Amino acid sequence: MLKRVTRATTPSPSGSGREGCAIAFIGDDASLVAALRSGHPAALAAFHDRYATHMLRILVRILGRDNDLEDVLHEVFVRALGSLHGLRDPSCLTPWMVKVAVFTARTCLQRRQRGRWLRFLAPADLDDTEDVRCGRDQPHGRLPL
Numbered sequence: 001m002l003k004r005v006t007r008a009t010t011p012s013p014s015g016s017g018r019e020g021c022a023i024a025f026i027g028d029d030a031s032l033v034a035a036l037r038s039g040h041p042a043a044l045a046a047f048h049d050r051y052a053t054h055m056l057r058i059l060v061r062i063l064g065r066d067n068d069l070e071d072v073l074h075e076v077f078v079r080a081l082g083s084l085h086g087l088r089d090p091s092c093l094t095p096w097m098v099k100v101a102v103f104t105a106r107t108c109l110q111r112r113q114r115g116r117w118l119r120f121l122a123p124a125d126l127d128d129t130e131d132v133r134c135g136r137d138q139p140h141g142r143l144p145l
Contacts, residue, residue: 029093036084048077051094055101062105076104 032050035043055076059069066072080100087096 028091030090033084033087033090033093036081044081047081051077051097054094055097058098058101059105062102063108068108072104072108075108076101079104 032043032047036047052073056069056073059072059076063069063072076097080097083100087093
């Protein structure tokens with residue numbers, strides 16, 4: 001359900017004297033999902049406002065205090081919006097968002113673990129290896145047989 005809410009804000013920049021106006025999403029998660037899928041302009045802001053603090057708490061519990069928390073939070077929303085079409089039951093948006101946050105945090109932990117293993121290799125060892133997977137040494141990008 002969409003409801004128009006007027007807020008007492010500064011007058012508009014055009015000087016028309018009209019107060020600022022915003023669209024607020026009041027109601028259940030299904031209406032928010034419908035608005036996101038239809039591309040409603042205020043749906044993204046409402047989606048972020050509704051879930052940002054909850055997702056940040058989950059990420060802090062899994063990852064701990066980290067300098068990259070804002071980036072991981074952004075990645076949670078990017079993944080959620082990218083796979084929103086796969087949400088079968090729009091009324092289950094909150095548990096689905098928790099699942100997306102947990103899987104994103106797990107991916108972040110896996111990246112950290114891989115980064116620790118790469119520190120054991122000397123930089124000289126990394127530069128001497130040939131990148132056969134990309135086919136740089138083969139014509140037309142073909143892999144050797």
